[in-house]
Amino acid sequence: MKQQKYFIFISALLVVLLLSGCAKSSNPKENTSPSTTGETQTNTPDTSKPAAGKTITIAYSQGAGQTMDPHDAGDLTSASYAFALYDQLVTSGTEEKDGKTLGRTDQIVPSLAESWKVSDDLKTYTFVLRDGVKFQSGEPVNADAVVYSFERVQTKGEGGSLYTLANLKSVTKIDDKTVEFKLGSPNHLFLKYLATFSFSIVDPSVAKKNPEDYLTQHSAGSGAFTLEKWDPATEAVFVANKNYWKGAPKVDKIIVKFVAEASNRELFLEKGDVDVALDIPAKDVESLSKKDNLTISSESSNRIVYLGMNAKFKPFDQLKVRQAINYVIDQQKLIKDVVYGQASPLKSSISSKSPAFTSEGYEYSYDLNKAKALLKEAGYEKGFTFDLTVNSSTQDYEDIAVLLKAELEKIGVTLNINKVAPAQYRELINKKAAAAYLGKYTSLVNDPSYHYGFLLDSKGASNYTGYSSKVVDDLLAKANVEPDEAKRTELYKQVQKQVTADSPWAYLYESNLIAGLNKDVKGYIFYPDEIIRFSSLYK
Secondary structure, three states: OOHHHHOOOOOOOOOOOOOOOOOOOOOOOOOOOOOOOOOOOOOOOOOOOOOOOOEEEEEEOOOOOOOOOOOOOOOHHHHHHHHHHOOOOEEEEEEEEOOEEEEEEEEEEEOOEEEEEEOOOOOEEEEEEOOOOEOOOOOEOOHHHHHHHHHHHOOOHHHHHHHHHOOEEEEEEEEOOEEEEEEOOOOOOHHHHHOOHHHOOOOHHHHOOOOOOHHHOOOOOOOOEEEEEEEOOOEEEEEEOOOOOOOOOOOOEEEEEEOOOHHHHHHHHHHOOOOEEEOOOHHHHHHHHOOOOEEEEEEEEEEEEEEEEOOOOOOOOOHHHHHHHHHOOOHHHHHHHOOOOOEEEOOOOOOOOOOOOOOOOOOOOOOHHHHHHHHHHOOOOOOOEEEEEEEOOOHHHHHHHHHHHHHHHOOOOEEEEEEEOHHHHHHHHHOOOOOEEEEEEOOOOOOHHHHHHHHOOOOOOOOOOOOOOHHHHHHHHHHHOOOOHHHHHHHHHHHHHHHHHHOOEEEEEEEEEEEEEEOOOEOOOEOOOOOOOHHHOEO
8 A cells, every 4th residue: 555645644534433322233243353373263144134215424524535446545435435345355353342333453353254274384374265255246256356356456556565565475276265375474464454455355257357447436346335326526325235245234325425614514414414424523522412413423543643853854853852842742732722632642653552552761741941951952042943844634733733833932943834735745745855744643454563664664655754763673673573472562662662762753642533423323333444334334
């Protein structure tokens, strides 16, 4: 994947939802997550019938998606479409907690593959496909389709990047029901990668007989929905696949509408014109929660918000300057005044929801005297001036920048807010041309290896501060091939402490994911990857 598109601080990405209500998902109930070396099987899929004539309409904030091709999808709207139209060999699990069903992207359960085995050297995975599963065309989902899909994904910009990251060396048909995957080296994230939309299984009988770009606007999957129509500028419409092998969805139709203005999304939600509204502003959570006909969902997530500082630009080449900026951050004030309490403090370079999280080494607090002393030691007793690049499409960014500007003035530092359009923002950070910027990030695979591999490894595709540490690179390289989870965790803790000590970022907060829904809508499941699974929705 071109991780730039996944980088959450660019406006193409969407806030997702969590569950409202306690009803069961229309997905099958799976058993516990598999061991890494054994065989796993799933329970019998739920075959409950859909309610006739039911439609769920969802108001999206950032557009109606960029593509229907799961191998080339790079935004979260398109990712939702991929999960609706296609299946993968394995999928993310769920858990019941406090009366809610929550997605667990860290737990992998069977899907098209009913079982798998892993070799002793952890480099060969053998999958056995489920009997009787068919594509929407009526063709069987077999080993040939799996091999074709992985050959196809290699040629795509998005899925091709993940294929390389997974270190896949070969995908081979053993027989009609059995496929063998060989890796160049052990990869503890391989099963989690397989559960992503990028590795969806495509129907070769459809894809091969049409032009290469056919799947951009059409589908060829085995998923819970088929595509009825799509206008990228306005809406997409999906119809339930009543022959879906996991059981037909409980609604007949899903309509996705693009509604750019938050006020309009809220108005449509209150009037009942839409059933779900995404990207509800934090400032409106309290007032909307008082509406009798609405439920406002706000769930803590692994999304982080931070201030990046590029050491190739003066004065951020000096550690003490970067440390001084950290001492100017009043996280509680930001959480109160910017996101109205819909966030929690960020104490590391990964979210507290991430495996191996530790706040060890984080010693910063709001301390202007300490900040002034550090600037003096760095030779900037009289302060300095710098530009903070801010994405104009994100109101939170501007609010954060205004607060930081006021605090920095107290230590003699002048912050100029460089508010730019999304396209220019992406260009600046991609080229590492911003001395400082505000950014958001959510790991689609909730694991430090994925997170750091993109963000803070010296060769990371989304390392927009240009941070480079041989210590961190060596620790990550060692952790990425360490099969023992406990040892891997200790290595990732060392990474976190080193990054915090080097301070390429000033930590701000971990933001909640907020959505509004009418109270008659059930089955919303919050997943840490922020992608909506349409198949569980009903009313």
